[in-house]
Amino acid sequence: MAVAADAAAADAAADVTTAYGVGIGWRPEIAGFVAGLPGLRFAEVVAESVHAHGDLPPGLQELLDRGVTVIPHGVRLSLGGAEPVDPERVAHFAAVAERLHAPLISEHIAFVRAGGVEAGHLLPLPRSYAAVDAVVANVERLRAATPVPIALEPIAAVFDWPDDELDEASFLTEILDRSGALLLLDVANVYANARNRGTDPLELIDKLPLDRVAYVHVAGGADHDGIYHDTHTDAVPQPVLDLVTALCERHRPPALMLERDGDYPPARTLSDELDAIAAASGYPAVT
Amino acid sequence: MTRDDHPLKPGGGVESLADRQAGLVKALTSRARVPEGFDGRLIEVARVALLRKRAGEVAKQWPMLAAGPAWPRVFLQWAADRPTLGALRDGWDLARELAAGGELPALAGEELATREATMSYDGTSAPRRRRGPALRRAAGVVVLQIAGTVRTVRRA
Numbered sequence: 001m002a003v004a005a006d007a008a009a010a011d012a013a014a015d016v017t018t019a020y021g022v023g024i025g026w027r028p029e030i031a032g033f034v035a036g037l038p039g040l041r042f043a044e045v046v047a048e049s050v051h052a053h054g055d056l057p058p059g060l061q062e063l064l065d066r067g068v069t070v071i072p073h074g075v076r077l078s079l080g081g082a083e084p085v086d087p088e089r090v091a092h093f094a095a096v097a098e099r100l101h102a103p104l105i106s107e108h109i110a111f112v113r114a115g116g117v118e119a120g121h122l123l124p125l126p127r128s129y130a131a132v133d134a135v136v137a138n139v140e141r142l143r144a145a146t147p148v149p150i151a152l153e154p155i156a157a158v159f160d161w162p163d164d165e166l167d168e169a170s171f172l173t174e175i176l177d178r179s180g181a182l183l184l185l186d187v188a189n190v191y192a193n194a195r196n197r198g199t200d201p202l203e204l205i206d207k208l209p210l211d212r213v214a215y216v217h218v219a220g221g222a223d224h225d226g227i228y229h230d231t232h233t234d235a236v237p238q239p240v241l242d243l244v245t246a247l248c249e250r251h252r253p254p255a256l257m258l259e260r261d262g263d264y265p266p267a268r269t270l271s272d273e274l275d276a277i278a279a280a281s282g283y284p285a286v287t
Numbered sequence: 288m289t290r291d292d293h294p295l296k297p298g299g300g301v302e303s304l305a306d307r308q309a310g311l312v313k314a315l316t317s318r319a320r321v322p323e324g325f326d327g328r329l330i331e332v333a334r335v336a337l338l339r340k341r342a343g344e345v346a347k348q349w350p351m352l353a354a355g356p357a358w359p360r361v362f363l364q365w366a367a368d369r370p371t372l373g374a375l376r377d378g379w380d381l382a383r384e385l386a387a388g389g390e391l392p393a394l395a396g397e398e399l400a401t402r403e404a405t406m407s408y409d410g411t412s413a414p415r416r417r418r419g420p421a422l423r424r425a426a427g428v429v430v431l432q433i434a435g436t437v438r439t440v441r442r443a
Binding site for chain 2: 118130134160227
């Protein structure tokens with residue numbers, strides 16, 4: 001018993017020295033809160049919100065000076081678009097990654113524009129070989145511009161395409177295998193999709209290559225119109241935290257982070273959410 | 288199902304991923320016909336969610352325009368068949384339209400006049416910062432910008 005506990009503690013300690021643990025999505029509105037997190041070792045920033053040259057947003061430079069790892073997260077590249085990704089956007093993303101000395105960059109398995117029209121948000125792809133080809137080709141274009149590894153995030157989708165050739169796990173695994181990308185697993189997206197499709201979230205998680213998970217997103221959502229929406233503006237529900245625990249029991253990822261994008265609650269509430277993610281994953285609290 | 292609806296084009300080729308993505312984006316941003324096979328109810332949920340997200344982004348850039356109980360209803364109505372050009376331009380276009388119709392409140396007028404005095408926007412391309420001074424009015428408010436400093440010279 002004592003031996004097992006010691007072994008578990010040793011594993012945990014090893015993880016603490018090699019892993020980032022619990023982080024948070026940096027946003028200007030909560031810059032002060034993030035700056036005040038004593039144990040923070042990593043944060044994520046929306047790549048499009050950072051200038052490739054010129055000053056960094058106030059607060060972000062301080063994090064870098066403290067040795068906090070900052071990962072740029074793209075939201076507008078449209079890697080899943082059938083059209084080649086915009087070279088200017090790629091160049092900007094690569095410059096931001098270099099500017100932040102990021103060890104990793106991330107984007108979505110989604111498209112955000114087509115035929116010259118912006119959708120305004122991440123849209124799902126058909127689970128088809130043509131869509132796999134499109135993502136893989138665009139990841140290749142991105143890879144040509146930056147030497148750092150790329151992690152791809154499966155999105156939460158309100159609707160599905162009508163004619164899938166692959167199931168979700170095969171679709172994602174095919175993209176990862178062929179592109180060589182890592183996985184940014186958003187457990188809130190997994191939860192939202194499973195709930196809206198009436199499937200078991202663990203069934204998907206058990207089919208994914210968990211050793212390829214670079215880091216994990218955790219976020220809140222809410223019900224509207226009979227659909228669970230991954231809002232990032234509501235509290236993280238308990239089932240999402242339970243999914244974090246279930247994931248970590250299978251294969252604990254090196255980093256997990258809270259994503260909050262508006263209706264920012266008091267600092268105390270944000271602290272509690274970070275502590276809840278730490279408790280659910282077994283990583284030390286960063287607050 | 289008509290021939291045009293079918294993923295197999297009349298010419299016999301499979302409709303490309305690019306065409307299918309474009310059709311879906313049009314349905315979501317311009318109330319175009321929902322492509323064959325999609326769940327119309329869920330597409331409608333997604334369409335409204337996209338508009339609400341846009342309304343929130345415009346409200347960040349144009350807080351006075353978005354102030355009051357009519358927001359986001361006014362925006363959702365206006366934006367339903369106008370794909371986004373970015374939150375800055377979306378809010379700008381809507382504010383100009385409301386001002387032209389005499390429907391822009393004074394505080395939102397001051398916000399618009401301030402933007403007009405500090406940046407030039409031709410309505411079709413990205414706004415640019417003005418180099419010289421400018422005097423602009425909206426909803427009865429007049430503002431003066433000199434060397435980047437804005438002063439309200441007449442309130443509504």
